[in-house]
Amino acid sequence: MATVILPRSLVVLFPGAARKVEVDASTVADAISALDQRWPGVRDRLCERDTALREFIKVYVDGLPGELQTAVAPGSTVHILPAVAGG
């Protein structure tokens, strides 16, 4: 299992969602699919057209920048962050 850390601004959009979630995933895309199964609509908030992360969504896998296809190992920690943007 991998641990996914979600931002507050995403969690509040989905009643019952948690900031820290355990998922069975081999890629970031798998992890987001697992989140979407638990809370339908999460993928639409994080991904553009299912093929890429949204412009201002950043992912780090074990501390390194990642994309949807980035590998996730058992025990990995995946941070999903809203980028510093807006006003």
Add this chain to the structure above:
Amino acid sequence: MSKQLLVLIGTRKGAFILAGDPAGRGGPDGWHLSGPLCEGWPINHFRHDPASGALYAGGGSPWYGAAVWRSDDLGASWTHSSQGMTYGEDGPAMRAVWHVEPVGDALYAGVEPAGLFKSLDGGATWAHVEGLTNHPSRPSWQPGNGGLICHTVFAHPSDANRMWVAISAVGCFATEDGGATWEARNRGVRVDGLPDPYPETGQCVHKMVAAAGRPERLYQQNHCGTYRSDDAGRTWICLDKGLPSTFGFPIVAHPTDPDTVFTIPLNGDDRGRYVPEAKLAVWRTMDQGNHWSSLRQGLPSSDAYVGVLRESMARDDLSPFGLYFGTSTGQLFASADEGGSWRRMADLLPPITSVETALVDA
């Protein structure tokens, strides 16, 4: 059962509801402001659907994308969705929802980049109305300052197959077959500065409304003038004479008189885009645009460097009807006597992008 009047306010930082007794529209007491709703997302349009009782808010988060929010308990709790709201793998990314329009059992959303989406389940899932973006002019569509946005959607009151949309900076389109095919309807609408100032498309329509009781009559406030059409948008007549400017955003129709509309001119696209001479006024015609007069009583008469955006003026359906508008600097003004006098109902809100009203059970 007693009624409660809701003034639904969309802003750059969430939606707000100002609620009060309809009898108290003329005074400052008894109104309660709630918000920010929708988790502080930028909301471009916030409205009530009288048929379902739902509140809908359309907008887009810089981080999480476009969505339509729905509340079935007058704002206490919300859901949101953009499922199906996509142009496909090869299409442009969806940025925001700009207008939400219930039409019979359907719900339509005008979006950025410009297009139209339809939901048959109250906004839970969406399907692209491809006929609009299949229009032959699509490759030439260009954004206005606010983006390439479909910001106006409405249907004929007795024939849902007849619909109109307005897109900045592209113009007015109409369908007679429920959205399968669309026709550009911009004849007579200027595009100042172009070598040909009357192209088929390319007009920067800012807002368009149908006249009360006469659905073939439309009015539009454009980047380049104010216009009326008496033939469902096929041809347009310029109504600029008597107005202080050719530039403005909102236009609101009278509830029963097709000859009366209200607009709020700004001083010009290259002059700051605030109200002329920094004096806030709503302008009204009562003779289909032949003559205009200003309504100013109670509004700031100096140093008002404010603008009013396309969705930010509305009326209620009470008698006499009330008018409301919000400014780009966060003030909400209201009139309980059809524009005769005004008062400030809220201040210090985020920039206001949308104002609508709803009369609901208290």
